[in-house]
Amino acid sequence: MSAPARLRMEAIDKRFGATIALDHAELELGAGELHALLGENGAGKTTLMNVLSGLYRADGGRVWIDGRPVDIHEPRDAIRHRIGMVHQHFELIGALSALENVIVGDEGGGLQLRRDRQARAVAELARRFGFELDLRARVASLSMADRQKVEIVKAIYRGVDVLILDEPTTVLTPGEADVLLGTLRTMAAQGLSVVFISHKIAEVLGHSDRVTVMRAGRTVATVRTSATGERELVEMMIGERLVRTAAPPPRAADDTALLRVEDVNVAGRGAAASVDGARFSVGRGEVVGLAGVDGNGQRELVEAIVGLRRTTAGRIEVGGRDVTSAAVGERLARGLTYIPEDRMGDGVMPSLSVAENLVVGLHRFVMHGGFAYRPAAIRARAVAPIADYKIPADAATPVGVLSGGNIQKVLVARALAIAGHGPTKLVVAHNPTRGLDVRTTEFVSGCLVGVTRAGGGVLLVSSDLDELMQLSHRLLVIFRGRIVADIRAGEFDAYRIGRLMTGGSI
Amino acid sequence: MTALARRRLADATKYVVAAAVATVAGALVIALMGGNVLSAYRSFLWSSLGTAGGFAQTLNKMCPLLLGGLAVGMARRAGYFNIGVDGQIYAGAIAATGAALALERATTPALAVLVVAVGVIGGGLFAAIPGALRAWWSVNEIFVTVMLNFVAAFLTEYLTTGPWNDVMAGEAITRLIPDAATLPMLSVRAGSHVGIFIALAMAGVVWLLIERTRWGFEVRALGDNARAARVAGIPTARITFAVLIASGALAGLAGAIEVTALHHRLILGLTPGYGVMAILIAVLGQSQPAGILVVSFAMAVLLVGSDSLQRSIGLPASAALVFQALIVLSVLFVDARRAVRPS
Secondary structure (H helix, E strand, O other), X not given: OOOOOOEEEEEEEEEEOOEEEEEEEEEEEOOOOEEEEEOOOOOOHHHHHHHHOOOOOOOEEEEEEOOEEEOOOOHHHHHHOOEEEEOOXXXXXOOOEHHHHHHOOOOOOOOHHHHHHHHHHHHHHHHHOOOOOOOOOEHHHOOHHHHHHXXXXXXHHOOOOEEEEOOOXXXXXXXXXXXXXXXXXXXXXXXXXXXXXXXXXXXXXXXXXXXXXXXXXXXXXXXXXXXXXXXXXXXXXXXXXXXXXXXXXXXXXXXXXXXXXXXXXXXXXXXXXXXXXXXXXXXXXXXXXXXOOOOOOHHHHHHHHHOOOOOOEEEEEEOOEEOOOOOHHHHHHHOEEEEXXXXXXXXXXXXXXXXXXXXXXXXXXXXXXXXXXXHXXXXXXXXXXXXXXXXXXXXXXXXXXXXXXXXXXXXXXXXXXXXXXXXXXXXXXXXOOOOOOHHHHHHHHHHHHHHHHOOOEEEEEEOOHHXXXXXXXXXXXXXXXEEEEEEEOOOOOHHHXXXXXXXXXX | OOHHXXXXXXXXXXXXXXXXXXXXXXXXXXXXXXXXXXXXXXXXXXXXXXXXXXXXXXHHHHHHHHHHHHHHHHHHHOOOOOOOHHHHHHHXXXXXXXXXXXXXXXXXXXXXXXXXXXXXXXXXXXXXXXXXXXXXXXXXXXXXXXXXXXXXXXXXHHHHXXXXXXXXXXXXXXXXXXXXXXXXXXXXXXXXXXXXXXXXXXXXXHHHHHHHOHHHHHHHHHHHOHHHHHHOOOOHHHHHHHHHHHHHHHHHHHHHHHHHHHHOOOEOOOOOOHHHHHHHHHHHOOOOHHHHHHHHHHHHHHHHHHHHHHHHOOOOXXXXXXXHHHHHHHHHHHHHHHHHOOO
């Protein structure tokens, strides 16, 4: 890569209020290069790319393109310099067709002739990069993978030669992710410079030419992918060594089911049930994973188990007792607890204090008698969990001011305390590590594994297949409300599971 | 200084600024109307705080304002808007009057306690309607409470002009309730009644309930995030129902006190919009009993004081409303300014 860089970002600074998001961050991009931007959440990857695509204005630093300094103040400038970005949350219009979404903003007059020409141009582009895509389909009816293709085609239709993708594989199954990364390789081979943001080391190692690692708003290093390895990248990302959590061997011959779900149905919005005949159990000392593409009934099933949603058929047992129609509070009393996916919506009371958020749910078992709410006692209860879980806050701090990772620690601490209080230790965790940095992820995983060591059970529902395979003793796959597979550890195969998740067989 | 102390100080500043803005703006209004600003303000304060009679009036006014503010504030803590305080005041007043008139021949002094208790129950039951609809059928409590205000007002009109009408008076008022059903005066000469003590006691009770009981903790959790409260096993429907009943009961108490301590009968126009002022008071007092107490006192001073300005310098009756609006706008303005500047 001795040729002059296609693009260079130099000493980029960006502050949000008192927070320093970027501190002299750098990036260099060659023509025809597939470049990975790696880092933990909050490391500044997306911010740096938002500066490049004109969404944010840098407080300092320069951008060079083909050796010339350029000013990028707004998205229009980026487009003029042929830079395009595909965001993590797609910006498509569901009611329009794929084609209309690609050409939106470039429709011109209403002449059908022009539309036909545009359609041909888009189809040609899609073919050139190997996208199989029905351009007439309404975007709302497309899968996540197809929507992403529409976004990419939209960017290249505008003639970009620097394409940025923000965490493009998080919405994809492993098979789809491979296809996408292969396509990105094709694009690079045709001369485009492609940057993909990621926090998954495996895909970075497997697919990029070079990696730039960011940590805390700074660029740590840019290295050739072929000259580095997993351990080095992790150390650069987090600044220290990391011990990965793994599922302990399952307990021998103890088939006491802590949770038994028998032929449970949950009504859906339309005619189809959102959960259809779910049947499984979670044993003592067991982590049971539930894999599936988001929106296949996981949330409904989980909410039925914890008591937030009514079942239309079937039976749910916790520790041998029927709780099918029991209130949430009764299930908590049995020791069945829930780490919800939507932390802010279903988890915390943002203006209540850390101490109060740690005790809510448990409060019915610890506050007795007349004036049972004693602030000093509530705060005292919080001292141990705040220390154990390394929550960087005072017991009286409103929980809403904490970061996502620390809020999750509060929720995990609370859930484990409730589980420890009931006769059955059973934790239902829905995407418990989504959006957390590597260290907090390991911490939370460690907590869940700890539950099984203490004789409890965990139902782990996650859209992160790597996490499921790492922690589960058994893995269930859910597709359109039906559990389509039950696989034991040792027989996990990401590709097979990925096919099952999208409705394939075996 | 801790973050909490800083926030408290900022809050206090907000009210000082609001009071200052309202004072200056009020002076402008008075001057524009050709009045002498200094003497107007002197008369304002003298009439509401300077004389025994004026102070008694202020306390009497403060009683329904404080109870109404507590009613709105309590519902707010659970995340609900009780816009029906006026209706619940009437419901309490109707229930109390009905009980007193039914027991016209009783002479025991315990009758007053019974009558007030019936008023409390009346207000609570009236609020049980929006409470149940909200708790189990997710019907917006704002609409229900607003509509029930009309129901209560028309029922009062019917009773005061119809079956309970005092035929001698020729007004929309009922017969007097028996002496045994009336609450004692604090000072007969000044004209203050014991209602203010009941209201102050209720401020303490509400504080204890919300801040020191498990139930109050659940109310606060519900008000902060209803979904998360459900996840935490809190019986949210039951709490919702209970909170709205308690809120209505506080308003009903205010209505019963107005009947048994002040008017000694039910009158049409018993509440000149206390329910609406109660919303302002609860918002300005940040739904905290202590804040509501301070604001309701200030509001009572404002009402009594501007009433006297009407007499002394011919300020129109609506002037009090203008002052209220100025204060609220000033507070909102300072709040908005603070929101704009990131701390």
